[in-house]
Amino acid sequence: xxxxxxxxxxxxxxxxxxxxxxxxxxxxxxxxxxxxxxxxxxxxxxxxxxxxxxxxxxxxxxxxxxxxxxxxxxxxxxxxxxxxxxxxxxxxxxxxxxxxxxxxxxxxxxxxxxxxxxxxxxxxxxxxxxxxxxxxxxxxxxxxxxxxxxxxxxxxxxxxxxxxxxxxxxxxxxxxxxxxxxxxxxxxxxxxxxxxxxxxxxxxxxxxxxxxxxxxxxxxxxxxxxxxxxxxxxxxxxxxxxxxxxxxxxxxxxxxxxxxxxxxxxxxxxxxxxxxxxxxxxxxxxxxxxxxxxxxxxxxxxxxxxxxxxxxxxxxxxxxxxxxxxxxxxxxxxxxxxxxxxxxxxxxxxxxxxxxxxxxxxxxxxxxx
Numbered sequence: 001x002x003x004x005x006x007x008x009x010x011x012x013x014x015x016x017x018x019x020x021x022x023x024x025x026x027x028x029x030x031x032x033x034x035x036x037x038x039x040x041x042x043x044x045x046x047x048x049x050x051x052x053x054x055x056x057x058x059x060x061x062x063x064x065x066x067x068x069x070x071x072x073x074x075x076x077x078x079x080x081x082x083x084x085x086x087x088x089x090x091x092x093x094x095x096x097x098x099x100x101x102x103x104x105x106x107x108x109x110x111x112x113x114x115x116x117x118x119x120x121x122x123x124x125x126x127x128x129x130x131x132x133x134x135x136x137x138x139x140x141x142x143x144x145x146x147x148x149x150x151x152x153x154x155x156x157x158x159x160x161x162x163x164x165x166x167x168x169x170x171x172x173x174x175x176x177x178x179x180x181x182x183x184x185x186x187x188x189x190x191x192x193x194x195x196x197x198x199x200x201x202x203x204x205x206x207x208x209x210x211x212x213x214x215x216x217x218x219x220x221x222x223x224x225x226x227x228x229x230x231x232x233x234x235x236x237x238x239x240x241x242x243x244x245x246x247x248x249x250x251x252x253x254x255x256x257x258x259x260x261x262x263x264x265x266x267x268x269x270x271x272x273x274x275x276x277x278x279x280x281x282x283x284x285x286x287x288x289x290x291x292x293x294x295x296x297x298x299x300x301x302x303x304x305x306x307x308x309x310x311x312x313x314x315x316x317x318x319x320x321x322x323x324x325x326x327x328x329x330x331x332x333x334x335x336x337x338x339x340x341x342x343x344x345x346x347x348x349x350x351x352x353x354x355x356x357x358x359x360x361x362x363x364x365x366x367x368x369x
Contacts, residue, residue: 039356041086044139046131048346049320050286053131054098056086059354065105068112068156069253072121075100075114081364082356083116088365091354094118095283099128101136105154110142112154118367119280123254124157124206126290126322126342130174133162134346137171146171155179157206157254175323175343178291180330181205181298182337184246192239195232200240205294205340207258208246209277210236214264221264221276221317226284229317233260233278249333261292267319272312282369287344288314288322294340297326301338320344 034040041059045052061079063071075083087096095118102112113132115125132153137145145151150161162176185202192198201211214221217232237260248254259279266274275296277289285292293314300306311325323343330337356363 034355034357037358039082039358041354041356043086043352043354044135044348045350045352046135046346046348048127048131048134048287049316049322049344050318051127051316052095052097052286053128053135053346054086054092054096055132055135056098056100060100063100063102063114065103067105068102068114068154069123069251071102071112071114072123072156073253075116075121080120083121084365085356085363086354086365087116087118088367090362091365094281094367094369095286097125097128097283099125099132101132102154104152106152106159109152109154109159110145111136114156117280118283122156122207122258122280124155124160124179124291126176126178126206126292126294127285127287127344127346129153129155129160129162129176129178129290130342130344131346133164133174133176134171135348137164137166138348150177155206171346173343173345175341176290177327178294178340178342179206180332180337181294181340182332182335183298183302184208186299186302188243190236190239190243192232192235194235198236198239200236201299202240202246202257203295203299204246204248204254205296205298206291207254207279208248208256209259209261209279209289209292209295210240210257211261211263211296211299212236214262214274214276217262219262219264219276221262221274223317226317229262229276230278230282230284233262233284234282236260237278249335259292261289261296263296266313266315268313268315268321270313271315271321274315274317276317284317286316286318287320288316290322290342290344293322293324293342297324297340298338301326301329302336 098116100114115122146164146166158179277285327339
């Protein structure tokens with residue numbers, strides 16, 4: 001009698017014959033095409049000093065040109081469901097971060113970016129710049145990237161320039177000149193529910209942050225404390241926002257508090273300090289936070305604690321590091337500001353085509369914490 005299961009299994013390509021069959025399955029998977037009507041989104045996943053970055057290269061709807069802030073407004077209004085699908089479970093997770101690559105809007109720029117996360121669309125992201133510069137260089141997407149010239153990248157907060165250091169044919173590190181950074185408030189205090197009186201500063205590095213001392217919360221800023229750090233970060237942010245949102249002197253859309261940054265002593269010899277940022281809807285940055293380091297540079301410079309050109313090394317909750325230094329002074333409107341440079345490294349961890357079945361009841365994702 002014919003072995004129907006065996007015959008069917010052979011026709012289906014089940015791996016009865018070892019590695020050859022498995023390799024055949026892999027080739028069939030690569031050649032499979034999803035049904036018409038499914039959305040297909042091309043992504044390259046990376047991490048920058050531990051913080052995820054999903055670089056979205058294709059499949060996101062076209063957004064208006066002219067200004068990345070305008071693209072951000074339209075994405076918020078019309079495409080937030082797709083943002084959730086790409087950032088939230090099951091394709092992502094509560095701490096996923098993304099970067100949508102857009103055409104440039106500034107003369108001489110190479111491309112634009114719109115950053116996204118679990119809560120919405122952000123205005124600037126340092127780890128994202130390091131990550132996307134690494135990705136486009138490694139994939140050869142931008143002519144001459146990594147050969148000494150800067151990549152000019154449009155962001156909602158303005159134009160930034162990234163320089164990729166190559167070694168052995170690969171992108172080993174990226175240093176970027178950020179948008180001007182400045183101090184918005186010094187030596188303030190606020191009553192925080194559950195924590196009492198908290199002293200804080202507010203500074204801008206492409207986004208506004210409230211800076212507090214980790215020692216005031218008895219935090220060593222280690223991974224084991226991350227849940228308590230989230231709780232405290234959310235509470236501080238809520239209290240500072242209630243006291244009044246920060247104001248950007250040139251763009252009203254940039255005037256909101258993005259997160260709380262806890263600053264503590266370094267764990268590594270020769271390092272300056274440790275940064276742990278709680279942003280968006282309780283996300284904990286695994287990197288030292290590039291925009292946060294930029295804002296820290298403005299704070300230290302304003303207090304006379306950091307000379308122009310002096311480099312500091314700032315740790316993350318994981319112990320990974322960014323470098324930072326002040327390149328010069330400038331103004332944003334009438335606001336005194338500094339030109340910050342931040343450096344770090346990123347690594348590509350995957351490439352894929354994400355699929356969204358319109359009949360899937362969980363097509364737009366969900367979050368469980």
